[in-house]
Amino acid sequence: MLMRMRMSRRYYSSSNMHGDELQGMVLMLQLAEHLLINADKGGVEQALTDSLEIWINPLANPDGTYHGGNTISYPTRANAKGTDLNRNFPDPLAPSIIPDVENEAMINFMRDRNFVLSANFHAGYEVVNFPWDRWLSKVPADSLWFYNISRKYADTVHNHSVEGYMDSYNDGVVRGAVWFQIFGGRQDFVTYELQGREVTIELDYTDQTPAAQLPLLWEYNYRSFLGYLENAFYGIHGRVVDNVTGEALRAKIFIEGHDKDSSHVYSDPETGSFVRMLSPGTWNLTITADGYAEEHLPDITLEDGQQRYITVRLGGVSHAGNLYGGNDIKLWPVPVRDHLYISAGQLAQGRVDISIYNKQGMELRRFIKIHRGEESMELDIQGLSPGYYILSLKDASGRIYHKSFISY
DSSP states (O other): OOOOOOOSSEEEEEEOSSTTOOHHHHHHHHHHHHHHHTTTSSSHHHHHHHHOEEEEESOSOHHHHTTTSSSSSSOOSSOTTSOOGGGOSOBTTBTTOOOOHHHHHHHHHHHHHTOSEEEEEEOSEEEEEESOSSOSSOOOTTHHHHHHHHHHHHHHHHTTSOTTTTOHHHHSEEEHHHHOOOSSOHHHHHHHHSOOOEEEEEEESSSSOOGGGHHHHHHHHHHHHHHHHHGGGSEEEEEEEETTTOOBOOOEEEETTTOOTTOOEEOOTTTOEEEEOOOSEEEEEEEEOTTBOOEEEEEEEEOTTOEEEEEEEEOBOOOSSEEEOTTSSOEESSSBSSEEEEEOTTSOSEEEEEEEEOTTOOEEEEEEEEEOSOSEEEEEOTTOOSEEEEEEEEOTTSEEEEEEEEEO
16 A cells, blocks of 8 residues: 545555566556655646546465575465455355455455445456456446547557557457356456446466566556546546535435446435446436435436536435434524623543534534533534524534524
8 A cells, every 4th residue: 555645536546466466566556656756746647646546566476486485486366274365355246255364454455445446457458458357248237438538548558558458359458247157257347246336457467477568568558557446536426415404415316217236326324425437428327325305307417528517406304323302412502693602511531522504514613522520511602594404512522512593
């Protein structure tokens, strides 16, 4: 993990899942270096590093790569237990798979970060492979989108490589099971189980590109690496929040008449942000969250290379956390002008987080108080325009209170 920036659009790439496919490790290290060197030079690299949270894992199978010692002398495809890690992810068609420790760690890592886009680098062929690997008879709901981003990767490679490089199958692009069918592969796990979007990129027919040829392999591919990252910018981006408090919500974003086989996405529970990468067209979104009324957003038009941003405000009663209200706290005076008092005797002592929202769910004021057992807390709300407001309070035990008030 060589680079991290705190943002909601997260990208992840890894290589050397097969320990003897060595060129991916070198190229991923070089990609990280290239992004860092050019992060402040005004080009696409700065746009990527300024706007994406990028994680790069150049070596996903250290036991296989360093098989037999501390140097890369006799690398093996499998890990120390003899497991092929790219057949070792949970799979609906192979429910008995138990991930080895490397994959268990990778699964936990990916679950915690809600990556919207990822790539998995291999060798042994020269092709961009997109889901599904496990189903020959099924194509993913986003098959056209997957094909187009894979096509762009391969076409960019062709513009900067020698004739004959990455030109197998459909001129360098293939749907996984059309090539050969596998169960327990990572790109299917990420796409089906984690609602991410992942492709597998085979960089070279030989598993171990000679060192003298690695600069050429970088020259062939690095623009495609950058272009693949750019896909995270496009599509429908947005945020799902509580209409009253403005708090972020974990919600399901489903496209009517399109989504199938787990192709929907979820908003990030920490930020409420989501990214739904899609082909050009007109889309009808349905947004649902536990305890909230369903929201329908019809006829969202998307053009090629476009980002559409929306904010979704869900109404209803939230069941998230420990929600209190009504008579649990008191506010006075009512109506209020400059100073608002909150009864505090029943609150857990310690840090208290308080926000004030308008009727549209926009946060206007934020306070952090330390409650030490006093009977009331005072908020200075001078300058707040006359109107109706919602106060949201979270005490040190994690209990959340909502209360309305009127300012004049």
